[in-house]
Amino acid sequence: MSAENERVFTQVFAVAGAIIERDGKFLLVKEHHPGHRAHGRWNQPAGWIDVGERPADAVVREVREETGLLFTPTHLLGIYSLVKENEGRVDTPRVRRHSLKLIFFGTASGDAEGFLMNEISETKWFSPEEIYAMNGTMLRDMDIKKEIRDYLSGKRYSLDIISHTTQK
Numbered sequence: 001m002s003a004e005n006e007r008v009f010t011q012v013f014a015v016a017g018a019i020i021e022r023d024g025k026f027l028l029v030k031e032h033h034p035g036h037r038a039h040g041r042w043n044q045p046a047g048w049i050d051v052g053e054r055p056a057d058a059v060v061r062e063v064r065e066e067t068g069l070l071f072t073p074t075h076l077l078g079i080y081s082l083v084k085e086n087e088g089r090v091d092t093p094r095v096r097r098h099s100l101k102l103i104f105f106g107t108a109s110g111d112a113e114g115f116l117m118n119e120i121s122e123t124k125w126f127s128p129e130e131i132y133a134m135n136g137t138m139l140r141d142m143d144i145k146k147e148i149r150d151y152l153s154g155k156r157y158s159l160d161i162i163s164h165t166t167q168k
Contacts, residue, residue, distance in 0.1 A: 016058035017046030025125035074106035
């Protein structure tokens with residue numbers, strides 16, 4: 001196994017993210033990571049699943065941290081396999097990452113104002129057309145466009161499709 005493909009077992013390489021829609025618009029967060037290639041780009045509320053954490057709990061936590069909203073997942077939209085060739089800090093060599101994104105949707109209450117300012121600089125509601133028009137300098141992950149299309153087409157899976165087991 002090459003060093004590039006070395007396995008690391010201290011982190012789950014899966015992301016839990018949310019599609020949050022109100023009145024035909026979708027909530028995105030602006031990444032605040034100075035020095036990182038994602039800085040200043042729009043993303044859905046999302047983040048790494050912690051080791052041992054249930055994916056549905058991870059999306060609730062991430063939405064709360066990044067938007068201030070209380071999110072209750074009702075469905076899994078899908079699992080998206082994303083390979084990114086240009087991850088990492090701008091002052092280091094580019095890193096290739098391959099993550100699985102578990103994208104949920106559900107209900108959200110509250111105002112999208114109470115976010116972690118060390119990670120997010122802004123939240124904003126966008127129409128599908130505005131999101132579809134974004135390029136790679138504006139949108140962190142281009143697969144968000146597909147996720148919005150999947151959501152609008154009615155794609156959904158029951159949450160019980162996800163099985164979580166802790167084995168001792």
